[in-house]
Amino acid sequence: MEKVRLGRTNLIVTKLGWGGIPIQRVGEQEAISVIRTVIEMGVDLLDTARAYTNSEHRIGLALQKVNKPVILSSKSLNRKETIYKDVHESLEQMKVKKVHLYHLHGISSFEEYEKVMAPRGAYEGLKRARDEGLIDHIGITSHNLRVLERAIGEGHFEVIMACYSFLEPEAALKIFPLAREKEVGVLTMKPFSGGVIEEAGPALRFVLSTASIVPIPGSETLEKALENWKIFIEGHSLTEKDGEKIEALKKEFNHQFCRRCDYCQPCTEKINIQFAVGLKSIIKRFGPPAQEELGWMKDLIEKARNCSQCGECLPRCPYHLPIPDMIKENLAWFDSLSNQ
């Protein structure tokens, strides 16, 4: 089973990690069973966050029922030194004495970076937690490669987390070589580009065939967890067919998809932009919002209809997405579904 050393943390982990976002969406027993299964199969790094509602708690429940060592990774959106309290909350939720990796979560700009690194900022809170042995290593996660480049260059972090998929391959050019040089461990998120890529095989083989990084795809069902694991252990070199599929999908999306980074917010009409822009892939993943438990989607769709096309969000999207046009097109597509 392929293992990766996470930079100077010297932690050696299975090359396939696991991300704790999707288990928020299923019932508690199913979530626990998924987590136990991935650990039993051989995954030994679980990533979660304070912001992922019940994810840490569910990991804590699952850990009571497995007897294998696991590296835990969590993070907090708190930008102040009071992040120290969040570390305690993570420990309590996961019922453990230590979280091995703890990250500053989603640092989206230099301004935010400077805030967390300033006196009484979140970095100081994590240093205190590390000095007290509550965490082992401090990390940073971001969708912004320039922030990660700076964070690695300044040498304060032992691990980073970046977006990486065949639709978003830029980190391989800028970030991974620098991280290797500075001995910083690399976890990668969004191997399916936030649900835009539907076929797991080419997407996972693409990220797994990249040296010295640990992708952390999440899975909310046993079926999905087993599928990911099978792709990993069956040898994950990219096939010729994968190459063709990847090229076709790259052409289809032509960089026009939402990375769910939220830089475009706030919207003047309080629209959840990443939802409205990503509506098609969300509906493909969850199914239409007919079921009662998906009623939340209906509200977000109705809200999206208020887009005034003001364009204020446009300069804030680093991927230059034509947000108002995409919202309009997605709503027309959605309405056409109910007319079928």
Ligand code: SF4
């Ligand atoms: S163009 Fe639409 S989505 Fe963008 S800020 Fe204006 S109302 Fe919000």
Ligand code: SF4
């Ligand atoms: S529309 Fe652009 S800025 Fe907004 S979440 Fe999507 S990718 Fe990010």
